[in-house]
Amino acid sequence: MPLASYSREQAAKITFQQAQPETLNCLFYRQPVEFVQPGQSIFFEGDEAKHVFEVVAGALRIFRILSDGRRVVTGFVFDGDLLGVSLRKNYLYSAEALVDTKIRRLTRKNFDLVVRQSEDLAPRAFEFICDEMAAVQDQMVLLACKSAEERLCTFLLKHLRKSMTKGEGQSVVKLPMTRQDMADYLGLTIETVSRMITKLSTKGVLGCVGRHSVKVMKPMLLAQLAGDDDVYEWATSIEQSEGRRHN
Amino acid sequence: MPLASYSREQAAKITFQQAQPETLNCLFYRQPVEFVQPGQSIFFEGDEAKHVFEVVAGALRIFRILSDGRRVVTGFVFDGDLLGVSLRKNYLYSAEALVDTKIRRLTRKNFDLVVRQSEDLAPRAFEFICDEMAAVQDQMVLLACKSAEERLCTFLLKHLRKSMTKGEGQSVVKLPMTRQDMADYLGLTIETVSRMITKLSTKGVLGCVGRHSVKVMKPMLLAQLAGDDDVYEWATSIEQSEGRRHN
DNA sequence: CGGTTCATTGATGTCCTTCAATAATCGTGG
DNA sequence: CCACGATTATTGAAGGACATCAATGAACCG
Structure with missing residues (x-):
């Protein structure tokens, strides 16, 4: 599912207007950029969900594998998107780069801490998850009857x-x-x-x-x-x- | 809404320590019970999402209608379940009673306010949404390849x-x-x-x-x-x- | 009871899959 | 740069799983 919250341009604009440089993406600003090659995974389904990711550039597929080998791609993630926000203890899916990709990461612990304490960020996180939910529901409609x-x-x-x-x-x-x-x-x-x-x-x-x-x-x-x-x-x-x- | 992540165990521990027996369902405790008859809707897709509901007893279907009349049931809701938590401005679906059903409601405003200010409830809300997301993803897998x-x-x-x-x-x-x-x-x-x-x-x-x-x-x-x-x-x-x- | 809604069962049709072959594209090394 | 194999995409033919159409049967309700 597309995890788009704000495009880069939009994010930048909001930052400028509010004079509070706080979007969810901003949190990753100081983190080091990691490079991921095509076919390489950044985490697997079932792994303990220790990090939240920002995709700086590139694209990833998000998928699950069934016992008999069938694969379901539950979404794609592109530059500007976040990954791993709406999770409990473990990742529900694997994430694999489609092309050369750059990511940044934060520990869930830090991410949650900062988001919770910020008046601006908490609603943003909620909106993000709601958008994600809406996207998944659309996909359900697609799969159910189109x-x-x-x-x-x-x-x-x-x-x-x-x-x-x-x-x-x-x-x-x-x-x-x-x-x-x-x-x-x-x-x-x-x-x-x-x-x-x-x-x-x-x-x-x-x-x-x-x-x-x-x-x-x-x-x-x-x-x-x-x-x-x-x-x-x-x-x-x-x-x-x-x-x-x-x- | 503040989105903190605690594992279940952590949340339980904290609750116990603080002697605050607060779950999301508890919030509805003092609200009047409303009775809904089979076939009756409690809201429609597209309506402004003014309330959050607790299903006290009974069952509801959650669905969307496509332009050409096709219907997709995106879920069922039973007693003890909450309804309308992970939404932005409008409901993404309609909700209709399957049988005689009892519900309680809170305004989103109040719900969000209370949840945000509570150390216990905020993580509960986050967990709730994550569970909902996991369920929808499972359904996607079902529809995509089973x-x-x-x-x-x-x-x-x-x-x-x-x-x-x-x-x-x-x-x-x-x-x-x-x-x-x-x-x-x-x-x-x-x-x-x-x-x-x-x-x-x-x-x-x-x-x-x-x-x-x-x-x-x-x-x-x-x-x-x-x-x-x-x-x-x-x-x-x-x-x-x-x-x-x-x- | 009798009408209405809802569920089951059968016959037929169709959309998508499966199987199979060819074609295009990519990467690698000569 | 081209040749080579390997991967990926396209296209065709045949089959199957589910949908559609149609009729019967069971359950519900005033």
Whole structure:
């Protein structure tokens, strides 16, 4: 699940306005940056949850393995996100880098101590967890009743949205994970994911489909195909502004 | 809300030392009990989240409706459970009574205020949310990769477990919800749920299958069929003690 | 009791998976 | 830089698990 609380830019803005440089991310400011290579884990499911992490750059997959070898990817974590906040004694999942990744860490003990004593941070932490909960619930809805096409569109739309709010490469969605990761996240097989991407490409919804990025040509249609219409109006505005720009 | 993390043991110790018998449920002690009839809602998805609820008796379903009418049941809430804790501005789902139900309520404002100021309660609230998160993640795993049979077995096992720890009617699982509710919760159709129940009955895993209760004859087998083996040892012990009793 | 809702069971259909082969991409060493 | 194998992705054909459609049967309630 996406653990996005605030994008970097947003965090910076808030810090500036309040003249109190306190966001959850700020807590990690003085911690040393650690480098994690692709495929390397930063912790495993069941490990004692000793640390809370900030992802400075890169991306990670969050997953669980069932006894018979099946894997479920429960989320992806990107730069600016926090990891390991809403946990009790042990990690509920493993976390593994998708690409070269930089992280910072705090001990839970310190993290909890600081957060608890701060008037500003405590509500932030609560908001963070609520967002996390909302994201997981959306994913439950996706898994419980959406078709393969809807699942993929929902997935792409979420990532498009993220890349739009960050302001980077308009309508080009970076996908650092493999097809297998996407499949395990969406409750599908790698073949079905591949087929759906091809299908969307054929329909003209996607263009320039590559292994680790796609260009969304018709965000509005993508939103329609995603199946929840709460994001529909949002995508409409994107498509219109995109259209204007190209004319 | 201050989010401190203590293990259960630590929290209990502190409570004991301070002679403050405070749990989250205690907060509702002086609130008037409200009666809710079957089918009646206590709030709707999207409503402003003004209250936190304690379920005193009865049961509720928690669900979301998609634009095209599809319904997803994201959970069930039973007596002793709290409802509406991990939310931001609005409710993420609707809550509807399955049977005659008694609830108590507090305003979020008061709830947050009291919880935040209490050394005992703050960690309790955090633990509560973490448990909720763990449960939702388990459900994600179920929906992402389990077969219909595994889903039903997992569901029954969870409820068996609950009724065992409560000490009531050994191995008889109460199911106050309809088959449709179960189906919408498990990401299946009503027919498939029905067929799987029949199948388990035929296998001898279940006996005395009724509309709103089933008797689990072979908890161990049920656990095996559920697909995650973390609960397997637990069920083994049940079956053995059950077996001894009957000899 | 009789109507209504809810659950079960069967027949058929379909969406996704599985199996299998090919193709594209990446990394590595010559 | 290209060749090479290894990994990853795409595409096709066949099968299966669950959904859909339809009918019957059981439980609930005034």
